[in-house]
Amino acid sequence: MRALSIAATGMSAQQTNVEVIANNVANINTTGFKRSRAEFADLLYQTDRPAGTVARDDDTIIPEGNTVGLGVRTVAIRNLSMQGPLASTSNRYDLALNGRGYFQVQGENNEILYTRDGAFNRNSSGQLITLDGNLVIPNITVPTTATNITVNANGQVYALFGTTGTQQLLGQLSIANFANETGLAPLGGNLFQETEASGSPVIGSPGDAGYATIQQGYLEGSNVDPVKEITELITAQRAYEMNSKVISAADDMYNVITKDIR
Template sequence: MNPAMWISKTGVQAQDAKLQAIANNLANANTVGFKKDRVVFEDLFYSVEQQPGTQRADNNTLSPTGVQLGNGTHMTGTQKVFTDGATQITNNKMDVAVIGNGFLQVRRPNGESGYTRAGQLGVDQNGVLINAQGLPLVPQVTIPATATSITIAENGTVSVTTQGNTIPQEVGQLTLSSFINPTGLLALGENLFQETQASGAPTEGRPGDAQFGKLKQGALEGSNVQVVEEMVDMIAAQRTYEMNTKVLSAADNMLQYLAQAAR
């Protein structure tokens, strides 16, 4: 295969992967707590025909640059960008936005922990605080059946007022978990992340303490996708894709010309 055709093929594949990431970002522009993805590329190995600094045979001088021909690009990975999304005021007492660093922890059906930035909370039939997927928060907080209102403080303290009692009663404490490398978390879908060796072990603490952010009741954290930026990236990826296909076509035409000339 013509090297230029191979290189262009890697470029087409790279831009296809970038377009897929952009499409997913745009699809989740209104997903609560969503963190956008970016694709990371690097150049492939080089065919070194002459190393820089080697002696030239024609005049006994040193080659200042050498001859190094690249062989294209490839995707090394994707990264979640954990910048804060815009805070959306909902005035729903069961909604909680994480302002700053940290994740709410939930217990998944298999008993393992999941981590989320989506604070659309509710209660199950037993009064246990759950997320939108019905997974209980960790540590577990139970709301009494007689509760008439619920208050979630910035530091995660959960209080309720009950029938016949106007004095708030503390019933639990929400905590946040942070990771030294959040980009190493495994995205599970359903606004959930899972701990991995790359992310490191979680550190748990009260909201507002040390490296942890605060909670805001009656609000949700929106997606951090910037639609205009994604549209600009999409246009750039589309044009780059087109240029790579044109190189493929040009290389094919050159091969056809050589084949005809050889007859």
């Protein structure tokens, strides 16, 4: 019976859906996390008689065909890059992006990676780094003699020196945009990598047209909505149960057939 295999594809699809929802809920407090959504498409159809077939010798055309769908499949896990809420931390090294774009950081193999997590700090040399120790690009070094650090909305980093508060420009942060940011490959650790699907990064300064501004002393929270996730979880659970009932019904029908044959 085709119903068995069709319902099995439905159960597999809903299992994937629940796994995506579980990952969203698990990262509800992850800085800069973007929720994901499973996308599905129907499988090929088995056609016994296509629409438009000539029915009789008088060239009468059949208005509707006889096709049966063979189930569903997962076509993508889409990252939804809507802006997350900004939360004040009062930490001068915490930077939040308000708008489109990604911070650039240096990976373990000196490759450039991308993140929305602006929870930065300094290493022993005074260089600006992520909490996992990745250097921020462009490299910003904060001298130990600096008494205060200021990062404005356009990404310019200033330091104050001495008792008189002499201000000095330390550098300019830049951010990257992508033609298709949902095509970025997630690596874990709040890091993403460029792919052919995402396109090459377009580097710009914060505050430029189409680029985010920087909020010092803030972090961007996850854009996961708990109420929405619970609603979608219930929907996925009910869909899974319905597909399992289809399998049970098809199995009962198959047993009836085999008993009659005996």
